[in-house]
Amino acid sequence: RALKMDEELGYKSGIANDLGNIGSLYISLKKYSEAEKYLLQAISISDSIGILKEKVQFENSISELYSQTGKVKEAFEHFKKAIEARDTLINEAKSREIMNYEFEKKEAAVKAEQDKKDALAAAESRKQEIIIWSVIGGLFLVALFAGFIFRSLRVTKKQKIIIEKQKHLVEEHQKEIIDSITYAHRIQRSILTSDSYIKHEINSIDAQHFILFKPKDIVSGDFYWFFKQDNCLYYITADCTGHGVPGGFMSMLGISFLNEIIIERHITDPGEILNKLREKIVKSLKTDEGYTKDGMDAILCKIDKSKQILQYAAANNSFYIIRNNEIIEQKAQKMPVGYMEDSAQFVTQTFRLQKGDNIYTFTDGLPDQFGGPKGKKFMYRRFEENLSAICNLPLKEQEETLEKTFQDWKGNLEQVDDVTVIGIRI
Template identity: 45%
Template sequence: MNKFANKASLFCIFAKDVNIKKLPTSDFMKTLVRTKLIVLLIIIIIISLAMLIYQQKYEKNKTNVFISGLISEKKFIFNNTLTFKQNELRKHIDDYTIWDELVDFHYTNDTVWAKGIFDEFVLNNFEIDAVFVCDTSGKLQFSNKLPLLDNLNLPIKNTNELGGKYIRSFQFYQLIDSQLVQFVGQRTYGTTDIKKEKPHGAYFVARIWSVSFIDKLKQLSDANVQIVPIKELKEAKSKNHGQAINNIELKNYKGEIIAYIVVTKDFTALEKIQQMSRVNELLRWGFIILILVLLIILLYRWVFNPLQRISNAMQDENPGHILKLLEQNNEFSRMSAMFIDFLNHKEELLAINDELRDSRDRLQLWNKQITDSIFYARRIQKAVFPDKELMQSYFKEYFLFFEPKNIVSGDFYWVKKIESKLYIAAADCTGHGVPGAFMSLLGLNFLTEITQNKPNASTNEILESLRTKIKNALNQNVNELKTRDGLNIALCIYDINLKKLQFSGAYHPLYLFRNNELMVLPADKMPVGMHKNETEFHTIETEIKPEDIIYLFSDGMIDQFGGADNRKFMGARFKALLQQIHTLPLEQQKIIIKKEFGTWKGEKQQLDDVLVFGFKLAV
């Protein structure tokens, strides 16, 4: 019987409160699983394709951004290079050391001086191919032209045409026999003409953009550089396969565009590399999709088919569907063997299932009866505690923080008035729950009986009598010290006429706050019950002042584990809490104590019943 107990328990999971439910047909199961696998495959393919398209688009955009960045960089480099080369010509033009002599030359036409300065000094020390000097009418006074510049013709009427009337310096270009010539110059002024108001003529230099010069620009800018006449620009663009980096306008002395500097760069090799990278990415994703498809096909064959066989066997209760699976050494063969074993013992398992269901029903009934009994016991326990109206008549102000661990509590509080004496107690019985509740009823009953029979007894005498009654009730004797049943208690008697308070305690002290200072009335270090070092209880007496606040409590809150380090709350922390809140209204103190206890405990289990009783006596 025990051999099949575990299997029967598993079977009960399916059976539960009713007979075994009929499983779906195998065709339906087959369709459902197959559909899910196909949908899964489609989802994987769609996600993979979406990621592939995104990756391709991302790589293409990255290539475009990269090429755009290279174009900007090349444009920046070429512009700086061109500016640098142009400024080389200005170095000489901006040197005014010979200008007073140059102004004199406009009027003396001293060719000997001109050849000495321009031929021997200027052409040999600067990257200049020719020098020109003309008067204000535009008449050429001196030039050392190269053969290429023999055809140079500047039909200007005056120097104002070179850049404008108010422009002192100028730059322009001329195309001579398909070669570009750059001219840089400025009007000539005497060094004493600070405001540059009276030009005497013009002085300018020329540089031929030879093949070697253009090659140097290509090398410095790492780009293809062409000088394209304006008439040939359209044709040049159609022949050029590189990407345009910059088109710089070249103007003659009249401000007319005569040609362009066309700067291009061929990025074909880079684009091919990026294209190969995208193709590789495409192949990689295709391979991944292929692997996933193969995995799903294998999953279909290795997992779905055996499950389908087992499903058919369970539906038909026919082990013939799964005999082939028994030959394999895997989970499906073990499942098949367990199912065949189940079929062989089906009737026995069904009987066990019925027996277990009956046992479960009986346990549920017993649990309900016990729970109902405990809830009824809680009602009885609450009924023997002093009611709210009675408590309000006994005290000027009070609060009770009472938090049982279980439905019923082993902690109890007791208040009774006999003539001019008010008896007050807070106790913690051995254990909690039902055992503690039984002890609390014994304690409540014995305290009531003792005070009625001995109305003049002091607090220590009451505890002595209570100890005797508990020992007799529990059949405790000196030879049975292992039996520790009993209670810890803080007991007070307040004489209303004399305004005096007697106190005796078994483990539980009394806290009294007077003028913001804490007075601790200590308890004896023994319980009310059997104890190996048993002695007589002591009584402490004190006079009560109008604003005195008294606290009686069990050790439930003090011993509770919690906080960040999972430690006990401890007595020192409890004292500090009372010291902090004792001046507040007592009902507000209860709220703070309850919140502090909940925060400290957190999600941890409550270990014991909790009782904190605070009150002010009518004085």
């Protein structure tokens, strides 16, 4: 009825909204064909009259429709269009804000610098969102293709002749899979915070650092992420469920959600950041069968240079601060960033820093590595002894020593898990 009235009045904005609402209703009723027709009409009208806010809604709705119907490419294209329309709205709002503040001469320089940082952060966030969704789609297709190939290898003796005939084809397909996963590795490395950005921001708070990052497979389930805002450095050291392609999926979700929580929503308390991250992970991984126990163990740190304090929240993984050759363990809460029955809220802890303090955050890959003369685990006690022995060395030498220690201990044995150690000296 509303659509008919708006059509009689020639009210195009109202017509577009009516069509979009009808399309969304049909999605909830799973009448996808009708939903697609109405949403495409709504998008066409929104483009013709330039109503960007409504266009974002319509593009997101039709992207959700295509996701539910398995049209991954179309879902991704419309998701990009929604992002572009949203960014246009944001950019228009930013332009108006800058014009309003041009008359405030005393704040002009500060405002211009802040706008530049916001634009860079937004651009980085958009870039990572696009890359993440591209990689997720690509890895999903690779996983399906890999499943098909490996199932084809489960054959009986009578099928050996067929296998020999298909051997060349299978080898070519395997090479394509490995090449695809290798490309996914390069993309994953690109969405990890760049070395140049980390070095610049850590130097800006008069600190030094190293990052020892050794994935078990081509794609890693460990990840790290850095962001600096208002003289505070945020960084996370995370170990996702599994490694390889499954862990890679989870790490990309984690980075995407951190961009949204910290950069876009401006949440700054470490405990609250992990709470929001857990909410989004649990919601994203929920299926019709219920909740999955996938997630991550993580340490989220916030170094406030002006107050000379470290605030943190830790899920399952503790970490160390070494001061005057004494190890001060910072205990973690015994729960993951993921679904767990009767889980509590993550709580922010505070530690007052002193010049010369060494902060070491890490995943369990190095302590859990088998090796040595008896093929046993490296263990946390031996890890602590090594950190105590190297804590006064330059940070680059600490990284090199830890890597050599790991390789010597592992020897010819297989690496059992992804390895990540981050050291920061105040």
